[in-house]
Amino acid sequence: MPELPEVETIRRGLEGFIKNAKITKVKIFCDKSFIGPKELVESKKVLALRRRGKALLIDLEGGITMMIHLRMTGQLIFRSDNDSFAGGHPTDSFFTELPNNQTRVEFELENGKLFFNDQRKFGFVKVIETTEVESDKFIKSLAKEPWDMTFDEFKKNLMRHKTQPIKATILDQKVVAGVGNIYADESLFYAGVHPKRETGSLTDDEIEKLLEGARKTMQASIDSGGSTMKTYVKADGTKGDYLRLFAKVFRREGEPCEKCGTEIVKIRVAGRGTHICPRCQKEQR
């Protein structure tokens, strides 16, 4: 679930709390959630937080990097006596007592605790050498981020999948990094392209719009703070839906399209729940 904007928001938020802090102890509650020896992490200071696509990279002293992928339901929650920061899959674990039954890894730092929670256990923390990050199989296979990609490059990557529905193609991290189910739907709506359209049938104009849509929708989400504690809580303190801050179609089925008033509908494309405006995004051109 956490896509590029969510991970970037976590990176920025966490940086203020754990950069330059020393990790004193690592507690692993679920073995499959932590890959590599935890001893390489303990007693190391955090030097920097980076991101590639949906992967968070935490560089430590001694040439060690922790790669964290939240997949569908991962969250990172920092707690200290004075501060609290949470991001990722938004649930009440942002506020409740931790560790809880969904806590997979707990990092004790000099200045607080960092919890890696993950309901479905698809996410992971992986310990690698900093020099090995670029050659890691997952990182290596990633395409560029939408902001770093030219039209020609995007088109070339898209056209490797001419017969696939366009939605499946843009969810492929080897085509463009960071796009997940939310921003796929939002980008396609922005471009006025139906998600079932064959990738090979898109015009240059539509491809241009799609790239622009990915950039704009993800930037808007980063600007609004992604799925962090702050956006999960409404002004009155009750639980809110951060998607409503920027999503035009995602989880808005039954509501009128912002552009034309037609009812947004939910369909299934490439095995994923998909949200469209049937008027703005025609299947037939």
Next chain:
DNA sequence: CTAGGATCCTGTCAGC
């Protein structure tokens, strides 16, 4: 190489 489908895991929700 790509395409399509199953799979990892847990929780929630709709329908009977």
Next chain:
DNA sequence: TGCTGACAGGATCCTA
């Protein structure tokens, strides 16, 4: 109430 199946903001592995 209890059961069952579908589904979920992701990515990989397998087979064709």
